[in-house]
Amino acid sequence: MLQQVMFRYMLEGHTASEEGKLAWVTSGFPVEIPQAMGVTSSYPEQYAAVVGSEKVGPTVCGFAEELGYSQELCSYARSGIGSVLHPDDSPLNGLPPPQALLACNNICGTVLRWYDAVSELTEAPVFLLDTPPLDDGQSAHHMRYVKSGIHKLVDFLSKHFGTELEEGRLREVAELSTQAISLWTQCLEACKKRPSPLNCADRFLAMAPVVSMRGTDHIVEYYQALLDEVNHRVREGVGAIRDERIRLLWDNIPPWFNIFKFFNGLAKRGVVFPADTYTHAWSGSISGDDLFESVATIYSNVYLNKGLDAKVDKMCELIEDYNLDGFILFSVRSCKRYSLGQMVSKELVSERTGVPGVIIEGDMVDSRLFNEAQIQTRIDALLEMLL
C-alpha cells in the first residue's frame, strides 16, 4: 500500500508539473497552504533519501561537486542540485520540474541557498517563509512576523499560479492533515508497548506520506490501515523484531544507504528502536478561528527550530515514555542543524535519564562518510554495557 501511495505521489507530481502547477517544498513547509490553493508539492529532501537508498549518493552528489559545491554541503542539497544537473543519470530521472520553489528555514538555513541554486538552473522563483529559530517559546512578535510571511506566501502563489485561497478549502485540507498526523501519532505511540510493533526502519519508510502528502484524503486511508495493523500486532503481542531484548532511542536522519542492513543487523541481536526524534517531528494540528496563526505556531515550533534544551527534553521524554534502555545519537556530517550539540546532549540526557548513549558519525546519503568498523565498536560497547 505504501508503494501505491508513493507511486501516486510521483505520478501526481509529473501531471502537476506538466500543467504548470508544481512547487518543490522543504520538509517543514506549511504545505497545507499550496495544497488548498491547488498547487501540488514535490519534496527534494525525500527524493534525496531515495538517492541514498538507491546507494547512488556519491554519484549524484558528485554531479554537484563537479560544479564546485563542497563536500561539506548537506548531501540532500548536493543530491538535489546534482539530480537537477543530470536527471537522466539520477534515480527516477529526477523530480518533475518545478514552477516554484517554496522554502521554509524552520529546519535549517541551507535550504534557502540550495533552492537559490536550483532556481538558477530551473528558473523557478523561490519563496522563503522565514521562521527565525526559537529559544524559549514563541513571542507575540515572532508569531506576527511568521503570520505576515504566510500572507505573503498566499500572494506569491496567487500571482504565480493564478489561484485564490478559500478559507473553507484550507479548513478541509487542514482537517485532512490533522487526521493523518493524528493516526500517525497513534502508530508511533503504540511503540510504547513491549514488544514494540514497529522498528526504526519501519517508521522511516511509513512516514513518507505524512511528510509529502499531508492534507490529502488518500493518505488518511493509508494511516488508518497502518494503525489497524499496528493495533493488531499489539493485541497479538507481535513485535517488530523476533526477540526484543534492548530498547534504544535513535536521534537524527538514518543512513539511507544502509538502513536495512543497519537496523536489521541490530534486530538480530535483540535491539529494537521503539522511538526516534525524527519521525516524531510531524505533530500538531492546524485548527482554531485563526488558521494562519495556527500554521505560524505549528511550523515555528518544529523540533529543529527550537533550542538545545527542547531537544534534550524531547529525548528524555521519549526515553522515559517508551521505556528505553539507552540511546544512539547519529552525528550526520551533512546536517549541522540536527547534529549540533549532540556531545552536550549525550551528557545531559544520560545524566537525567540514567541510561547510557553513544554518538556515531556518518551521513544519511553520502556513504563515503560512513565508517562501519568505527560505528560497530561504539555500538558494540554500548550493548555490552546493557547486556
Next chain:
Amino acid sequence: MTQKPKYGIGLDLGSTSTKAMLIDRERRVLGSHLLPTGASAVGAAERCLEAIAIQAPIDVSRSITISTGYGRSVIESADRNITEITCHSVGVNHLNPDIRLLIDVGGQDSKVIRIGAKGRPEDFELNDKCSAGTGRFLEVMAGVLEVPLKDFGNLALGSTDPCEISNTCTVFAESEVIGHIGAGKRAEDIAAGIHASMAAKIASLSKRIRSTGPLGLTGGVALNPAFVHYLSIELGEDIWVPEEPQMTGALGAAILALDEGD
C-alpha cells in the same frame, strides 16, 4: 563446554600491536606476549598464541579465548569477541579497583572510559579518526627530530624552556616543529612542547567524560614518562600507570573468558 574452563586467553588486536595473555582460574598470568601487528592481524595473533603456548603448555580444550581490539572480529579461533572498551575496563579494574577514569592512548587511537564500581564501562569517548592524540603523533614528531621513539620522552624531560606547539593537527604541528628547528630551538625544548601539546589534546578528550575518582593511563604511550608528566600537569591529578600498560586489554579479555564459562 560441560566443565568450567581452566584457562582464559585474551587476544588484543590493536592497530599497532597485537597482545595475548593466558591466565588460570586464580587469575595468575601464565603467559603473555606482544608483537607488532604489521600487515596481518591474523598472522600476528597466531604468532602471539604460539608464543604463549610455549611459555605455558596447557590443554587448549579447557580454555576459552576472547578477542578484542579493532581486529577482534577477524580471529576465527576466538570463542567470542568483546570491544576494547569493556576489556580495558575489566583489565584495569582487576589491577586497581579504585580507578574510575581510564585514558588509553594507543598507536592509532585513544579512548577515555568511565569505569563503574563493578569494573564495567559506564561511558566512553573514542578518537579513532585522527592521528593527533595518538601514539602516531609522537612517532611522527620523533621522526622529524630524528630521535628514536623510545628515547623521545626522556629527551623531553630534559627541557628547561618548553616550546609552544599550538597546532594539535599532526600535519600542521609538523611544520610548526620544523619552524622551531629552523629557529635554532633546542631539541629538548621542542620535544617537551610536543608532549605538552599532545597531553592537552588528550586532556580535552578526557574532559568529555564526567568522572570523579582516581585516574589511570594505559596503552603504549603510557610508557612515555614525559607524556605522563605533562598529562598529569594538564589534568592537575596524579595518574596511575600499570606495570604493563599495553596488556590491560588482553588481560581484561582473558578475565572475561573465564567469566564466560561461569
